Amino acid sequence: MAHKIPHVPEATVARLTTYLRCLEQLEAQGVKTVCSRTIARLAGTNDAQFRKDLSYFGGIGTRGRGYSVERLQEHLRHILNLHRPRHLILIGVGNLGQALLGFPGFHRSPFHIVAAFDNDAKKVGTTVHGVRVRHIRSLARFVRSHPVHIAILAVPAAVAQSIADLVVRAGIPAILNFAPIHLQLPPEILVRQVDLTRELEVLSYVLGAER
């Protein structure tokens, strides 16, 4: 099965999601078939890279024949396991957390935010963008009765590690961390970090010292 193939570079997986975005745009524009060169160009890479990325999963289509936009999307969704429903929780209903609760991608199949958690009594019991806010104390109990695949951490850096430890103890296998801190976690826990400060600092590096 494609998802069990080992040693697929993370950069390849990230590019697969970019190809999927490009195909969704093409479909929205009414395009039915597309050549690999066009997808590669739209995704900011080249034909050879595109073919190599797909080759990890057995490849698809014949060179020069073009791809069905619909079928290639289906193939990529299958590789990315997007046919599996994923239950998400968000922890930290502050400024960023509230915005994330309203982010359409977090409510788009197969992803569903099933609950939010905070320690602020004024927020607990309210509903933000359709999601009920619960007390962080009730996290472990909630997870015992509702399977949760991914915890989104939108808490301050100072408490991020202890909240991440709580998430791990509750048995949640994956974390999307927005706190600007490198979490120390057991190796079996999957983590993706969105660090907005990092993004600015990388741009600052590339901008250089002259401008």
Add this chain to the structure above:
Amino acid sequence: MAHKIPHVPEATVARLTTYLRCLEQLEAQGVKTVCSRTIARLAGTNDAQFRKDLSYFGGIGTRGRGYSVERLQEHLRHILNLHRPRHLILIGVGNLGQALLGFPGFHRSPFHIVAAFDNDAKKVGTTVHGVRVRHIRSLARFVRSHPVHIAILAVPAAVAQSIADLVVRAGIPAILNFAPIHLQLPPEILVRQVDLTRELEVLSYVLGAER
């Protein structure tokens, strides 16, 4: 000068920002000196990688002597050009854009959000988290009188490309894009993409089909 050294992998630059985060945490904990192994472990990498990353910029310190937490931070900030003030604008004062305007990292030296832009008459003229919202029509005029280094795009995918074109025409050299679309831009424009859907899809891939 360090920032002119070519062929530094983007992954190295990203790790430099992680080292900087770790050093900031250590300083907050009152730590004065640290060995490379500790920094590497905190940053989720190894000693050899840490030394290699620093070696692009001439290295610092002597093996086994440890690093001054303060001096190493200073060195990393210099490499990342964080001594240069960077003026940012944010385009798209929706749900995500409003949260980003409140994000502390975007108001932290050397970064300053100097203006926000939207096309919604109800938002234009208001102030969100201390930042004045202007009409998107006035972007080019604003940039002529205020140097802007980075434009943050928090607009819907459907308009992101045309807004990015506007940003490029106005002469802004770098874009931090939150729209889930791969922008087609001239090669001299620096772009970083924060794609929250991608992050979830990569986690979905790694979670696999069994859970």
